[in-house]
Amino acid sequence: xxxxxxxxxxxxxxxxxxxxxxxxxxxxxxxxxxxxxxxxxxxxxxxxxxxxxxxxxxxxxxxxxxxxxxxxxxxxxxxxxxxxxxxxxxxxxxxxxxxxxxxxxxxxxxxxxxxxxxxxxxxxxxxxxxxxxxxxxxxxxxxxxxxxxxxxxxxxxxxxxxxxxxxxxxxxxxxxxxxxxxxxxxxxxxxxxxxxxxxxxxxxxxxxxxxxxxxxxxxxxxxxxxxxxxxxxxxxxxxxxxxxxxxxxxxxxxxxxxxxxxxxxxxxxxxxxxxxxxxxxxxxxxxxxxxxxxxxxxxxxxxxxxxxxxxxxxxxxxxxxxxxxxxxxxxxxxxxxxxxxxxxxxxxxxx
Ligand SMILES: NC(=O)c1ccc[n+]([C@@H]2O[C@H](COP(=O)([O-])OP(=O)(O)OC[C@H]3O[C@@H](n4cnc5c(N)ncnc54)[C@H](OP(=O)(O)O)[C@@H]3O)[C@@H](O)[C@H]2O)c1
Numbered sequence: 001x002x003x004x005x006x007x008x009x010x011x012x013x014x015x016x017x018x019x020x021x022x023x024x025x026x027x028x029x030x031x032x033x034x035x036x037x038x039x040x041x042x043x044x045x046x047x048x049x050x051x052x053x054x055x056x057x058x059x060x061x062x063x064x065x066x067x068x069x070x071x072x073x074x075x076x077x078x079x080x081x082x083x084x085x086x087x088x089x090x091x092x093x094x095x096x097x098x099x100x101x102x103x104x105x106x107x108x109x110x111x112x113x114x115x116x117x118x119x120x121x122x123x124x125x126x127x128x129x130x131x132x133x134x135x136x137x138x139x140x141x142x143x144x145x146x147x148x149x150x151x152x153x154x155x156x157x158x159x160x161x162x163x164x165x166x167x168x169x170x171x172x173x174x175x176x177x178x179x180x181x182x183x184x185x186x187x188x189x190x191x192x193x194x195x196x197x198x199x200x201x202x203x204x205x206x207x208x209x210x211x212x213x214x215x216x217x218x219x220x221x222x223x224x225x226x227x228x229x230x231x232x233x234x235x236x237x238x239x240x241x242x243x244x245x246x247x248x249x250x251x252x253x254x255x256x257x258x259x260x261x262x263x264x265x266x267x268x269x270x271x272x273x274x275x276x277x278x279x280x281x282x283x284x285x286x287x288x289x290x291x292x293x294x295x296x297x298x299x300x301x302x303x304x305x306x307x308x309x310x311x312x313x314x315x316x317x318x319x320x321x322x323x324x325x326x327x328x329x330x331x332x333x334x335x336x337x338x339x340x341x342x343x344x345x346x347x348x349x350x351x
Contacts, residue, residue, distance in 0.1 A: 005032030015086035018334035024058035041068035103144035153332025164269035244294025275342035292325035303330030
């Protein structure tokens with residue numbers, strides 16, 4: 001397969017660096033352009049980005065000159081097939097729309113467009129059929145390109161774990177998260193704020209988990225998505241962990257369900273996708289009583305699998321509780337966008 005050239009918007013940031021790292025050696029995609037703010041534009045990537053990932057800065061990216069946002073439409077960028085977006089929301093709102101107008105396929109991490117009715121919010125193992133919204137989006141807006149989004153990092157981890165439980169009849173979901181500091185961006189949280197501490201507030205995070213989950217697990221009904229018919233109640237917390245979001249989840253079912261039935265549902269959940277970033281097992285069951293843990297489990301399935309464990313009965317109604325854990329900047333951000341882009345290629349949305 002001919003490799004498609006791709007661009008990264010917000011390439012110097014926390015999620016942007018993950019894109020650069022994960023795209024190195026990708027069998028279908030190769031880096032064609034890197035974009036960031038005026039602060040970085042004109043510098044070589046190795047000088048603009050304060051590289052903080054443990055792997056070496058990929059050579060192909062190191063010497064590339066970072067471009068400003070207004071260079072996106074330049075003739076040299078016309079050959080880019082996909083724009084991966086890791087921009088702050090206020091910037092992404094305008095830039096992503098402009099990219100779609102210019103004819104690019106945008107695979108975005110950013111929240112701003114996720115809940116728009118004609119924008120697919122995709123986790124392929126759950127709702128790849130929602131990609132049908134792309135045609136609606138293009139015709140509604142008169143765009144040659146389009147925007148596809150992946151959910152918020154904690155939502156992805158929880159939603160993947162809820163998908164196998166849908167046939168058991170979910171009534172309500174409660175979740176308490178323990179989220180890694182990398183989720184706040186590289187400059188997002190001072191070390192004095194988080195070391196020896198827990199911060200019981202992450203702006204807008206609870207609403208995202210509560211709303212996005214229902215769209216993803218909802219049903220495509222003609223021109224729109226009908227939300228999944230249950231409620232989600234979230235409490236989100238930042239903890240001094242570098243990477244990997246952990247969450248305690250309580251699912252109340254419509255009828256009595258055993259912990260073994262829930263475990264079997266996780267074990268039997270498989271993925272139809274065989275693209276480079278699709279994990280063989282989207283959900284991995286840990287049997288040990290003290291797993292999953294971020295340090296030990298975040299890299300499962302190359303960071304693309306969610307690990308679950310401690311599946312047990314609760315005390316309220318038909319409740320089962322468990323722990324879920326996933327890598328927030330791989331499965332929860334850049335890896336999710338790359339997987340979405342692979343599925344777009346596989347399904348013929350990108351020529
Ligand atoms: N971190 C996560 O786990 C995670 C997970 C899911 C989604 N997200 C979302 O992904 C996006 C990026 O998050 P992040 O954590 O990577 O943020 P970050 O580390 O702060 O990086 C922001 C990036 O955007 C660029 N940028 C900032 N202001 C700009 C402007 N005015 N014009 C053009 N470029 C600008 C920065 O370039 P300079 O270096 O030049 O300033 C940098 O490349 C956010 O929308 C976030 O909500 C993050």
